[in-house]
Amino acid sequence: MSNHPETNVDIVVVGSGNAALCAAISARENNATVLVLERAPEHKRGGNSYFTDGAIRCAYNDLADILKLMPDVTEEEAERIVMPEYSPSDYYDDLMRVNSDKSDPELAGQLVNRSYETIKWMREQGVKFELNYENQSFEKEGKYHFWGGLPVKTENKGIGLMTNLFKRVEELGIEIWYEARAKELKKEDGRIASIVVEKDGQSLEIQTTSVVLACGSFEANKQMRSDHIGNEWQAAIVRGTEYNTGDGLSMALAVGAEKFGNWAGCHSIGTDANAPKVGDFTKPGDIFKKHSYPLSIMLNKDGKRFVDEGADFRNYTYAKYGREILKQPDHVAYQIYDTQVRPMLRKEYDLEEATFYQADRLEDLVEKLPVDKETFLKTIEEYNEAVQDGEYNPTVKDGKGTRGITPPKTNWALPIEEGPFYAFPVTCGITFSFGGLHVSPDGEVLSVDGGTLDGLFAAGEMVGGLFYENYPGGSGLMSGAVFGKLAGAAAADYSRKKNSEVTK
CATH class of the missing domain: 3.90.700.10 (Succinate dehydrogenase/fumarate reductase flavoprotein, catalytic domain)
Structure with a gap:
């Protein structure tokens, strides 16, 4: 780890779960320099993603689409699989149906339409997938009949997903600081210019061109659960990381981000x-x-x-x-x-x-x-x-x-x-709270005055407006990956433009 924060890092990614690492990888692929901040110690890295069952919901045409993700499936095994189509419109309809048509249509469309290409991209990054036989199929007359639009899962659940994403981050030379708690965003000339971090008992200010917030919602914060969802939620067990206490949301709201989605609801x-x-x-x-x-x-x-x-x-x-x-x-x-x-x-x-x-x-x-x-x-x-x-x-x-x-x-x-x-x-x-920030389809954080918060992006649980009353299983991991990849690429594009302005 560096002794002093770099003053010229293009993008700071806050968090180290699925959405955060997809953002970091995507930004690095787009030639940005990236620093990842993780509040947890290294042995508790990976956020909520580490705890998931690994089921990930994507749209697909047929079994051939699924098998492209899993080259190890033999022809003999494939012949015993009955795989119904799950089109983008099927996915979209499921998302809208279980959320009583409250999901933001633009964000929902982005999640659904980008799902398969994002899964393919994840595979290119080293994430391994397998068929979700155990929970999404029934054997009948020697054939496995899949149902429910959720035939894909990551190999070795969330542990396998995060192991492979961390491996890819390392291959790309992306630096991660552990036990580094992001505390405050600072603006200059109307854009995000730095982030204040608590590390080793010190307060450090990292200069940056853009920040991607992907550090979860507020499900591990008893007071925020009580304030936003209801007093009885103080009694809920926290299924995932204890570090998702709403830091990213609080930082973003403090600089003028717009709240969005169902702050009174949760998964x-x-x-x-x-x-x-x-x-x-x-x-x-x-x-x-x-x-x-x-x-x-x-x-x-x-x-x-x-x-x-x-x-x-x-x-x-x-x-x-x-x-x-x-x-x-x-x-x-x-x-x-x-x-x-x-x-x-x-x-x-x-x-x-x-x-x-x-x-x-x-x-x-x-x-x-x-x-x-x-x-x-x-x-x-x-x-x-x-x-x-x-x-x-x-x-x-x-x-x-x-x-x-x-x-x-x-x-x-x-x-x-x-x-x-x-x-x-x-x-x-409780898994995660549904309330988040208002983002554009590319993950740019929108401000209360109707514009974008220049230099600020968000992904994962922090994206508000997708889930309201309910949730089609496997959509959280998919949303994290889709909006993580998009936010990383958009942040890199923004940084490139800002950097070129400076050098002119």
């Missing part, structure tokens, strides 16, 4: 009630989530159901059901399964970290839970009686639902009647 999920309070870097890979709930019924401590567990595939409901769990007494709910569906549950239910209760009879199971036992059993009985006949098929929305109870269960409704029975306690884990 949250049902996660193991005994998961760590903040992301544990020794146990990454999203191992605490509990995402087979469409096959369950979920009851709170009062013994009541509170959502339609089978409203849609989990891709389209998990990001909003977390907050529904948070609203329940003591912020806890119980996913209930019987032995009919237990073998169908996702692998996270079999990990040693999974908390669960088991009994041969429902009456014995409920005795192990701190719940209103009588109501709990009555709710299950009423649910069982409401289940309608039909063909049960978890590969499609099978319409096998309930009648006469509220909330209904629209799909995948089986009576809970065959022991052993299982209860998995879940609480709410």
Whole structure:
């Protein structure tokens, strides 16, 4: 590491997750000099991206498009794959549908239309991809049928993604400062001219032509969660890095950036009630989530159901059901399964970290839970009686639902009647907050007075206006990469123009 900050660095990138490193790589490819600032120590680098499951949602035409990303897939393996098309319009429609048409159309279009080319670019940078067999396909008559528009994931989850991005950053000679907390942006002649950094107990000012902010939202800041999303969010578990406390947002707003998007909303999920309070870097890979709930019924401590567990595939409901769990007494709910569906549950239910209760009879199971036992059993009985006949098929929305109870269960409704029975306690884990900055389609930060904040760019969780009430799974990583790449290139272009003005 340099003893003194360079005074002539073209671009400072704040953060070291997926979006930040994509920005740094993109800027370096465009011949800019780049310095990356990471608040965390080196062993906790990588931001929230390190904790992801690696699923990344892109538009594609057919299986051939997917296989271009994965040259190791054999012809024999490919012949056993049934891959439905997932066009840009499919992706766009999903994004709009789950966000009640509130997503900014221009930003949404950029995310969707740039998704496949960005995935190809990531592969050129050394990121490896594989088929998401485990969570997005079902085997039927010897073939793997993919569904839900999410067949691609990074090899070895978020750990693999970040390992390969850091490797590429090193190859390109991009310097990273760890335990370097960005504190303040400074303007000169109406543009960003420097950034103040706290490093080794000192306050340093780095002169720069442009800054790319990609250091996450405010999900790890209890006070900001309480102020913007609601008091109950103080109780939420932080699923990722503890360092995403809104520093980038605060710095940008202080120099006149415009807030954008749903500051009262966030991405949250049902996660193991005994998961760590903040992301544990020794146990990454999203191992605490509990995402087979469409096959369950979920009851709170009062013994009541509170959502339609089978409203849609989990891709389209998990990001909003977390907050529904948070609203329940003591912020806890119980996913209930019987032995009919237990073998169908996702692998996270079999990990040693999974908390669960088991009994041969429902009456014995409920005795192990701190719940209103009588109501709990009555709710299950009423649910069982409401289940309608039909063909049960978890590969499609099978319409096998309930009648006469509220909330209904629209799909995948089986009576809970065959022991052993299982209860998995879940609480709410926050991933990132939806509120961010207003950016242009190229990642330029827009100001409250309607123009651009010259020299300031943003990417990743800091981009507001994409996600509102919900989130199509895998869109966060894709958005980080798309807007990271765009912001890095735009910052390099801006720096090149500024530098040429100086030399004239």
